[in-house]
Amino acid sequence: MALKVWSEMRKIDVTPYCEERDGMTYLNWAKCIDLLHENGAGKVYWIPIPDEKTGSSLRMVEKEFTDSKGNTNRCYETRILVVIDDNKYEMQSPVMNGSNPVKDNSMSQQRVWNSMCRSFVKCVAIHTGLGFNLWLKEEMQPFSNVIPAEDEKATxxxxxxxxxxxxxxxxxxxxxxxxxxxxxxxxxxxxxxxxxxxxxxxxxxx
Structure with a gap:
C-alpha cells in the first residue's frame, strides 16, 4: 500500500484535529503522522539536523538586534529531515512566537521544539498535500504593512x-x-x- 496522491491527500479535512494559538491554526505533529499512516504511508518520522558549527538544534545568525528596551535577539531557525517511506525532505523554518520573532529573553527549548513541529507539518503539506489548505489560507493573508480601510474589521x-x-x-x-x-x-x-x-x-x- 502506498501513500495516496497529492490531490487526494489535500482533500482530507484536518480541521477537526487543529487548535488555535496566538491567532494561528496548528495541526498537531503526532496526528499528522497518524493521518499519513491511515492514508497509506508505511514509514514516517522526522529528526533535527544540528547546526554544523555548534551541534545544537537551534541555528542563529551572528548579528544581534537590540530593541529600545535593551532586549536582544537574532534570526533563529531550525532545520529538520522528514522521512516519508522512500522520500526524504529537508525543511528550515524560523523560530517564532506566533507571528513575531522570538527574542533572547523568551527563547526556550519549547520554542525550538514548536518550530520543528510546525516545520514538519508544513513540509508534509508541501510534499504530500495533507493540510495544505491550512497553509494556503495563512499565506494568503494581507501583508501586515498594507494600510487597512478605516472601517475594516479587526482580524x-x-x-x-x-x-x-x-x-x-x-x-x-x-x-x-x-x-x-x-x-x-x-x-x-x-x-x-x-x-x-x-x-x-x-x-x-x-
Missing amino acids: RAQISTIKNLCKKHKLSADRWLESNNTTWDALTAVNAGNMLNAIKKKYGDD
Whole structure:
C-alpha cells in the first residue's frame, strides 16, 4: 500500500484535529503522522539536523538586534529531515512566537521544539498535500504593512494576539475598549493595530 496522491491527500479535512494559538491554526505533529499512516504511508518520522558549527538544534545568525528596551535577539531557525517511506525532505523554518520573532529573553527549548513541529507539518503539506489548505489560507493573508480601510474589521488573529498580550502583562483589554467606545465585535483593524503597537512599544518583548 502506498501513500495516496497529492490531490487526494489535500482533500482530507484536518480541521477537526487543529487548535488555535496566538491567532494561528496548528495541526498537531503526532496526528499528522497518524493521518499519513491511515492514508497509506508505511514509514514516517522526522529528526533535527544540528547546526554544523555548534551541534545544537537551534541555528542563529551572528548579528544581534537590540530593541529600545535593551532586549536582544537574532534570526533563529531550525532545520529538520522528514522521512516519508522512500522520500526524504529537508525543511528550515524560523523560530517564532506566533507571528513575531522570538527574542533572547523568551527563547526556550519549547520554542525550538514548536518550530520543528510546525516545520514538519508544513513540509508534509508541501510534499504530500495533507493540510495544505491550512497553509494556503495563512499565506494568503494581507501583508501586515498594507494600510487597512478605516472601517475594516479587526482580524481574529489581531484580537487573539491582543487578548494574549493583555493577559501576559495583566492589562485590562475591556477597559481599553470602553475608553475607545468600541467592543470586540466592532473593533476595527486600525484600532487593533494601534493597540498592538502601544503594547509592544511599552513592553518590547513580543
